[in-house]
Amino acid sequence: MNKIYKKLRQNTKGQYYLLSFCVFLSVLLVTSFSLMYFGPTVQDFLPEGGDTRKMAVLLLGVTAVGCFVFTVYAFGLFFRFKAREYGILMALGTEKKQLKKLLFQELSTVTALSSLVGLLISVPVSFLIWKLFELFIISNEQMTYRFGATGFLPGILFAFVLACVLGIAGRRFINRSDIMEILRTQQKTEMVKEIKGWTFPVGVVLTVLGLLLGASVKEVSARVFGIGLPGVVNLFYLLSLAGIYLILLSAVAQSRARKNRSKYYGNLVSISLMRFTAKATTKNMCVMTLLIFVCGFSAFYGMQYILAGGGVQTKNSKDFSLHYPVLEDQIGKKEIYDTASSYSIAVTDFTEHTATNLVVSYNAKDFDEETSRYIEVYRDKEMAAIFVSESDFEKISGQDITVAPGTYQTITTTDYNNFYEYEDGLQEVMNPDTEKTYPLTYGGTIENDVLAPFSEPFAYVVNDEAYREMTEGVQDAYKERVISFNAVNAEDSYDFARALLEQYVEHATDLSNHMGNWNIWAQKISDETGKEYGYGDRIHMTIDNNMLLGDWKYAPAFNIITVQDRMQLISVYVMLCLYIFIISLAAVSVMAYVRSISVVEDNKGLFESLTKLGADHRYKRNVLKKQIARIVQYPGIIGCVLTFVFAFIMNFMNDGRINSVETKALTLLTVMLVGMGIALYTIYKYSLYKAEKIVK
Incomplete structure (x- = not known):
């Protein structure tokens, strides 16, 4: 044996x-x-x-x-x-x-x-x-x-x-x-059943409808109706799964003579082979389609991290910026220039100014857990925000602006678009020590990536006279030093940035030892009312804490270090996405090959019968090619189209537009899908080669 x-x-x-x-x-x-x-x-x-x-x-x-x-x-x-x-x-x-x-x-x-x-x-x-x-x-x-x-x-x-x-x-x-x-x-074999003509159009409608509803219904509900929907709405994606099944079932099993009867009867053997295993073939193709979708989307997801992986490098930013309480004995201009000199770094556009935290009252949106709705709220003197004078802002940003008396301009990051915060929501400002209030009206928005990240919900600019009036009598505990500068050879400044960061962390005290969402006025209100402040915890401020820059209220923004830290995080995501890509592509390859060989093995007797009936090698090869091509072709086309459509919808629904990074990602995704198509074609050719050997 x-x-x-x-x-x-x-x-x-x-x-x-x-x-x-x-x-x-x-x-x-x-x-x-x-x-x-x-x-x-x-x-x-x-x-x-x-x-x-x-x-x-x-x-x-x-x-x-x-x-x-x-x-x-x-x-x-x-x-x-x-x-x-x-x-x-x-x-x-x-x-x-x-x-x-x-x-x-x-x-x-x-x-x-x-x-x-x-x-x-x-x-x-x-x-x-x-x-x-x-x-x-x-x-x-x-x-x-x-x-x-x-x-x-x-x-x-x-x-x-x-x-x-x-x-x-x-x-x-x-x-x-x-x-x-x-x-x-x-x-x-399976029982052959008639597949109705409406199967394909209904499948297309269900697929598109599932993608649109799954990707957009939560955003539309929140933005238009102010209703927050639970995660169960993701079940809308199941409509797409049903639609894919109907599309593939129609492609595999629906066959009628229609007008071109000669073409129908000329391909009758090939058509019938698929119909006799329609259910099993369709299920197999569905799994392959979903794996191709996972393959393409995982690669696209990782690619977006890479494309958006840099630090804040726009015309509204600087290579180095930091802020800290004025009462803290921190590094200043002398330490920065001395350190730069020791690393042969040329510092340019250096600015050093003072900003003040003033108590704000503003309109915002909040989510009501009981009604599951987004509601309009008025936050009356709940927190403080950073204010700078018009002249200081012009020196920091290099922009010429005009702020009318009695108005303010909201500072946002470049290309800011947030449905849940109002740039024009500020109503009045209060001096935290004198408790005098000053009503203000919205005067526009200005972009600056130096100041915007330092304050929640926004940082604001007022004219010089209003700034002097509103900050009169404010103690230094509410004031912050803001320093920003560029480096001529910024791409070679990593060692300098690291040394400067070490000095900055070494000089930090309990005055700046706060979590990222900490707010000086909210802390004061909690202390006075005896309530526990949710963001009052201290952080582990050491240079070895690799999450320091993400968790620290007064973390400096050094672009070269931001790039490195972000790329470290990105590398983890991209590696994970790459593995999903490899595994999905391997699974598709194996399943396509296995299904192709199964079709051949199951129908060896048929090909022998065709030979006895007088079919030549070209006819038999044509039947074989059509069988294997459909097994790879249908899932490949549907999976690739599905990937692109879903990626487009997902990016568009994020903020109602397709930005430059997303455009690059979608372009690269198209190239990648073409590459996947070439890979699937290679699998098809190899499967055809092995199949021809089996049926001789």
Whole structure:
């Protein structure tokens, strides 16, 4: 029996290679993913309980599910090939017990060896991928690859689950009592049902409607009706899933002679082959379409992070800007110039001014949990905001502005667009010490990326006379020093920026040791009323705290460091997205190949009959090409179009427009989808080549 089995393995070694490759690839991808995520570098970098960790764990789960899907699919093809062998052996009197023992021996060997190789190769693969990403980030000691043995645990667990599933599938395969069912496994067909003409248009409508409703209904509800909808509205996306199924079912199973009867009857064999397996083929194509969508969208998602990955580098910003309480003995002009000189950095456009926190009363929007609606609220003297004089703003920004008496101008970031805050919402201002109030009217908006991030909801500009009047008698505790400057050779200023940041953190005291959302007036009100202030916690202010610049109220904005820190975070996201891209593309490739080979194997008898009826090689090849082309072509086209449409809708619904970064991302996505199309065409050509060999 061992000799017989050896001979059988030699005749079907391609199936063993495919099964081994799928197990190896899935274990490799899951393990290398987890090695990077659970490695000390990423674990030290990501904050505990943060959204990034939650997303990474979710993507790890998606990775495992994707790998599991295409590996189980390979299991199915393997057993389809084994069905005839085992059916004949059982018909000849071989006991199931003997066959079961032989099957489990070879399955155990294949799974164990493939998993072991995958686990071992995952270490250099994760290292090489990490090194690849170091080309896109500013490499430093914090982002050095560090091996973490904990990452092997998900891979080992995944390999164990695969082995168990393969064992269960093998047991079910052997325990079939009906020999004829095993022998006819490759000859099963479905009942042919008529597919109505409305199937395709209804499918298109459902697909588009699902995408539009899923991506826009929450935003439209909030912006137009002021109603906040729960996450259950995401179920609208299921309409798209139903629509995709109907589109594919129509493409696969709907066939009528219509006007061009000669073309219909000329392709009757090819059309009928699809119709006899319409349900199974459609389900397979649906999964492939969704995997192509996941593949394209994950790449697009990571690409957007890269395109938007820089610091604030606009005409309204400066290379270096910082603010801190005037009472704090911080670094100033002398320290900055001395440090710049030691690093051969030329400082230009240096400005140093004082801004004042004044108590504001303004209109805003809030979300009412009880009614699930966005409501208009008037925040009366609840917090303070930064104000600067007209002349100081002109020196900081280099812009000439005119602020009329009794008015204010709202300072926003470049291209600011926020539905939930009103640029014209400020009504009056109060001096926090004299408690005098000053009514103001809206005088316009001005963009400046130096001052805007320093104050919530906005920073404001008033004319010089109004500023002197409103800030008269304000104690220094409410005042802040604002420093900004450029560097001639900013791209070479990282070491200088790092040294300056170390000095800044070293000089920081409890006066500036506050969380990012801390507000001096809100803290004062909470202390006076005896209530706990939600943003009153202190932070860990050391240069080794890699989340310092994101969590600190008085964190400096040094573009070169912002770029590096953001790129470190981006590198984590992009690596995760790249893995999803690789896994999805691998799953699509395996499923397309497996389905193509299944179609050929299931219809070998048909091609033999066509030969006996006089069909030449060209006719048979044409039938084969159409079958395999449809398996790859339909999911490829629908998946790519779906990806682009969803990406466009998602970006448009963010703020009601497509900005320059999103335009670049959509353009690159188009190029990427074309590349995916080329990859799918390559899979088609290889599947056709193997299929032609099978049917000779």
